[in-house]
Amino acid sequence: MAKGDPGASTRGRRAAPRSKKATTGDPELVQLLTPAGERIDSVIGPDGTEYRVDFTAEEYRGLYRDLVLVRKLDAEATALQRQGELGLWASLLGQEAAQVGSGRALRTQDMAFPTYREHGVLYCRGIDPIMPLRLFRGVDQGGWNPDEFKFNMYTIVIGAQTLHATGYAMGVAMDGKTGTDDGEAVIAYFGDGATSQGDVNESFVWASVFNAPLVFFCQNNQYAISEPLERQTRVPLYRRAAGFGFPGIRVDGNDVLATYAVTRHALDNARHGQGPTLIEAYTYRMGAHTTSDDPTRYRIASEVEAWQAKDPIARVKTFLEREQIADASFFAEVDEQARREAVDLRERVLALPNPEPSTMFDHVYPNGSPLLDEQRAQFSRYLESFEGSAH
Amino acid sequence: MATETLTLGKALNVGLRKALEGDPKVVIMGEDVGKLGGVFRITDGLQKDFGDQRVIDTPLAESGIIGTAVGLAIRGYRPICEIQFDGFVYPAYDQIVSQVAKMHYRSGGKLNIPMVIRIPFGGGIGAVEHHSESPEAYFAHTAGLKVVSCANPQDAYVMIQQAIASDDPIVFLEPKRRYWEKGQVDLDAPLADAYPLHAARVVRPGTAATLLAYGPMVRTCLDAATAAAEDGRDLEVIDLRTLSPLDLGVVYESVRRTGRAVVVHEAPSNVGLGAEIAARITEECFYSLESPVLRVTGFDTPYPAARVEEEYLPDLDRVLDAVDRAFGW
Numbered sequence: 001m002a003k004g005d006p007g008a009s010t011r012g013r014r015a016a017p018r019s020k021k022a023t024t025g026d027p028e029l030v031q032l033l034t035p036a037g038e039r040i041d042s043v044i045g046p047d048g049t050e051y052r053v054d055f056t057a058e059e060y061r062g063l064y065r066d067l068v069l070v071r072k073l074d075a076e077a078t079a080l081q082r083q084g085e086l087g088l089w090a091s092l093l094g095q096e097a098a099q100v101g102s103g104r105a106l107r108t109q110d111m112a113f114p115t116y117r118e119h120g121v122l123y124c125r126g127i128d129p130i131m132p133l134r135l136f137r138g139v140d141q142g143g144w145n146p147d148e149f150k151f152n153m154y155t156i157v158i159g160a161q162t163l164h165a166t167g168y169a170m171g172v173a174m175d176g177k178t179g180t181d182d183g184e185a186v187i188a189y190f191g192d193g194a195t196s197q198g199d200v201n202e203s204f205v206w207a208s209v210f211n212a213p214l215v216f217f218c219q220n221n222q223y224a225i226s227e228p229l230e231r232q233t234r235v236p237l238y239r240r241a242a243g244f245g246f247p248g249i250r251v252d253g254n255d256v257l258a259t260y261a262v263t264r265h266a267l268d269n270a271r272h273g274q275g276p277t278l279i280e281a282y283t284y285r286m287g288a289h290t291t292s293d294d295p296t297r298y299r300i301a302s303e304v305e306a307w308q309a310k311d312p313i314a315r316v317k318t319f320l321e322r323e324q325i326a327d328a329s330f331f332a333e334v335d336e337q338a339r340r341e342a343v344d345l346r347e348r349v350l351a352l353p354n355p356e357p358s359t360m361f362d363h364v365y366p367n368g369s370p371l372l373d374e375q376r377a378q379f380s381r382y383l384e385s386f387e388g389s390a391h
Numbered sequence: 392m393a394t395e396t397l398t399l400g401k402a403l404n405v406g407l408r409k410a411l412e413g414d415p416k417v418v419i420m421g422e423d424v425g426k427l428g429g430v431f432r433i434t435d436g437l438q439k440d441f442g443d444q445r446v447i448d449t450p451l452a453e454s455g456i457i458g459t460a461v462g463l464a465i466r467g468y469r470p471i472c473e474i475q476f477d478g479f480v481y482p483a484y485d486q487i488v489s490q491v492a493k494m495h496y497r498s499g500g501k502l503n504i505p506m507v508i509r510i511p512f513g514g515g516i517g518a519v520e521h522h523s524e525s526p527e528a529y530f531a532h533t534a535g536l537k538v539v540s541c542a543n544p545q546d547a548y549v550m551i552q553q554a555i556a557s558d559d560p561i562v563f564l565e566p567k568r569r570y571w572e573k574g575q576v577d578l579d580a581p582l583a584d585a586y587p588l589h590a591a592r593v594v595r596p597g598t599a600a601t602l603l604a605y606g607p608m609v610r611t612c613l614d615a616a617t618a619a620a621e622d623g624r625d626l627e628v629i630d631l632r633t634l635s636p637l638d639l640g641v642v643y644e645s646v647r648r649t650g651r652a653v654v655v656h657e658a659p660s661n662v663g664l665g666a667e668i669a670a671r672i673t674e675e676c677f678y679s680l681e682s683p684v685l686r687v688t689g690f691d692t693p694y695p696a697a698r699v700e701e702e703y704l705p706d707l708d709r710v711l712d713a714v715d716r717a718f719g720w
Contacts, residue, residue: 167464
């Protein structure tokens with residue numbers, strides 16, 4: 001598939017500086033594009049910051065292309081799981097804007113620490129989208145190079161990566177890489193359920209105390225498998241930041257423009273040495289937690305329908321049509337690209353060979369282990385003992 | 392040769408200082424490691440000389456200490472984490488076994504987590520609960536971690552530097568009851584020439600039976616061997632030093648020669664390292680054995696109240712009793 005970076009041209013922009021212009025909309029939710037596809041010029045957030053974006057037509061189209069592509073690739077992965085080609089899939093359906101908006105707000109030098117659902121951010125970091133499918137198919141543990149792509153390994157244990165991100169961000173500060181426009185920032189992704197974890201709260205403490213250049217990006221998709229938000233918290237999640245001593249802000253996570261603006265602002269604050277921010281991207285997981293659960297057991301259809309009306313892609317499309325930024329041929333071309341990339345992904349997944357069994361012994365220790373070497377040798381002899389064995 | 396008489400604790404301190412001097416990426420982090428110098432003073436004076444960005448006093452949360460160290464390691468640092476006491480490591484257990492141990496494997500070898508987790512372990516100091524435990528089997532069971540323990544000042548000085556220099560994540564167990572025992576330390580011998588980190592060592596040659604120990608029990612076994620010699624029994628003592636991976640070559644060679652083996656550790660016997668060592672010796676040295684491999688260990692109880700810990704801990708008499716049983720088979 002094309003490793004192209006459809007939204008790359010949005011990089012290098014900064015959220016607009018503070019001003020005292022009037023605000024519109026919900027003061028608790030930064031939004032720049034309504035579900036009906038109407039642009040809001042700018043919003044003054046509860047932190048006093050004016051959030052706005054000023055993209056070129058090409059940049060708007062790039063974001064739309066990203067959204068459609070990651071949704072299509074995600075749908076293809078879900079289909080592959082249903083056909084038995086993947087052991088599991090954690091779909092991002094409904095969360096495309098939160099991931100593309102924040103992912104495109106990252107600069108090349110910024111480091112991301114994802115969960116296992118950040119396929120959209122992974123796409124924005126320029127990683128081949130087959131990589132997470134390799135993990136879920138079981139041919140490896142997800143072996144992209146975190147240093148090369150500035151995108152760390154997927155983390156399955158809930159919230160564990162927030163501490164890794166905090167330590168990495170401490171290292172950025174210790175390296176003297178903050179305080180300038182080209183400084184580095186770090187982003188940690190996690191969900192609403194993770195906010196109940198000790199590690200996430202410990203990372204809030206550490207990041208605050210050490211003034212780490214870090215953005216905590218919580219995708220509140222309303223459910224931790226079957227447990228609703230009310231089972232995790234009695235207060236809006238973004239407000240927790242105040243208790244740890246850094247700003248928290250809620251953004252419409254289905255609004256790619258607002259998510260971009262808020263994330264870019266928080267990342268710039270971090271890179272300039274102003275410490276951490278908690279962003280709560282208020283969104284909804286339209287599918288199951290993973291392909292293993294059945295959401296009809298724990299949520300009602302009317303709730304899902306209400307969120308369908310807030311679809312992150314439909315509103316961008318309406319906006320592009322209304323403003324005549326894109327025409328039917330553009331939308332058809334994007335759909336065709338998505339279809340081609342999905343077909344390509346499918347073909348490549350089906351062609352993935354199983355790893356050689358002996359590779360399970362690789363990379364346990366950087367310096368090896370004589371006991372493991374012995375076990376590997378014994379296992380090889382065992383396999384070779386089968387007559388006509390391919391091994 | 393600059394040989395000095397140092398306590399084991401001071402030898403660790405000097406070793407840590409050498410590591411901080413030798414590599415600007417080495418950082419120490421933990422609770423109270425700065426001004427206080429750690430509750431056992433192992434990091435005494437290091438923050439004063441290297442600053443609070445090299446010797447970092449952390450908030451009080453063990454998972455946070457280990458988890459942020461993972462991130463620092465990914466960033467290119469070489470963190471040394473101090474866990475204040477053995478019984479406090481469990482809040483960090485998930486980060487150690489699920490993240491530290493697996494990051495290299497998960498990334499297909501692209502990430503290294505060159506980290507040392509220092510844990511003062513074991514009993515014998517009259518402490519309250521959670522301050523005298525022996526959690527080594529939990530870590531030795533986890534692939535991706537290496538586990539070592541030092542038993543004398545010279546090894547403490549060298550092994551801590553070797554552990555820091557290694558790209559493997561290492562759980563470094565310090566025998567806290569031996570912190571104050573003195574020994575000769577050669578401060579100038581080059582690290583490259585030192586005895587390998589992951590190698591056991593015969594610390595007392597003998598012919599009648601082999602005592603296998605590590606950390607605090609090495610001293611106990613040496614004392615037992617001295618006592619046995621007075622009774623005319625010449626015991627060999629091996630300091631295992633590396634608990635994962637075990638260095639079994641020297642063990643097999645010894646047991647084939649002596650025909651008898653007794654494994655000694657403070658940790659409970661059930662599913663402890665003694666079980667693993669006994670099974671391996673049985674598999675490899677079966678025809679050389681004059682008796683079953685025996686274990687002398689703590690009991691399968693929580694670590695008891697301090698006033699009975701002398702009964703709980705293996706001592707010279709219990710070790711010699713096991714040797715007697717090995718000969719009575």
